[in-house]
Amino acid sequence: MHDDLSPLCGRFLTAADLLGRRWTGVILRILLDGPRRFGELTEAIGTISERVLSERLKDLEAEGIIERHVDVGPPIRSEYRLTQKGQDFWKVIDELGKWAERWVELPPATGSAKGVAAKAARAAPRKRKTA
Template sequence: MTTEQVLPGSDQGEAFCTEAGSAVERVFRLLGKRWTGLIVASMMGGPVHFAEFRRAVPGISERVLSDRLTELAAAGLVLRQVDPGPPLRVSYRLTEVGAGLRPALAELGRWAEECLPSDAGCPGQRPTC
């Protein structure tokens, strides 16, 4: 059985399948993990060294950062490059496929500015759109 939903207010009456294995399910399985969106967004401006992620994504542990970068590389969104040393440095950059997320992230950011209160993580707060 296919689970499809037509989004309210959609000018094209788009239906999104939320069934296991669907495009929507696959994208959120990868990008919906904690920190992943912020990691991808931090690379939109160009290559980022591992230590720079710690400043760009405060609160992330080195282990989780390493795991997320490995997952993104395996999915073809990120390239890992070892810069010659000493000191040996590793940088990460988005592939063309990863950079293709720019319009989607920009649209999500626009939506959040318009619809989510700045304290949206607080209980009882609801989107304003």
């Protein structure tokens, strides 16, 4: 089924801690589609608070996973994009997505969704502005 996973070590714990922070996976998933601005991320995620998004983006930048580019054009805009380290996260997100497709059943839109799934299920109608 699966051979042998590398032993539980500090590297893994660090990575798990990173992904173990709320919204990290979702932010990476969106940025894998291309650079996004602050507002676009807020809108795409739907239920994240700006406070936490800001915090998470700073964490990810500090980790060297994303880069922030300020576009000093007439309308000032900032843009977040993945570094190579971030791009390399692709497979993790991809496998997570595949697992979700296989195993997560989408609860009916109406009715009381509970627990873990509840918040997520209510979240984010996908809206993409064409840049």
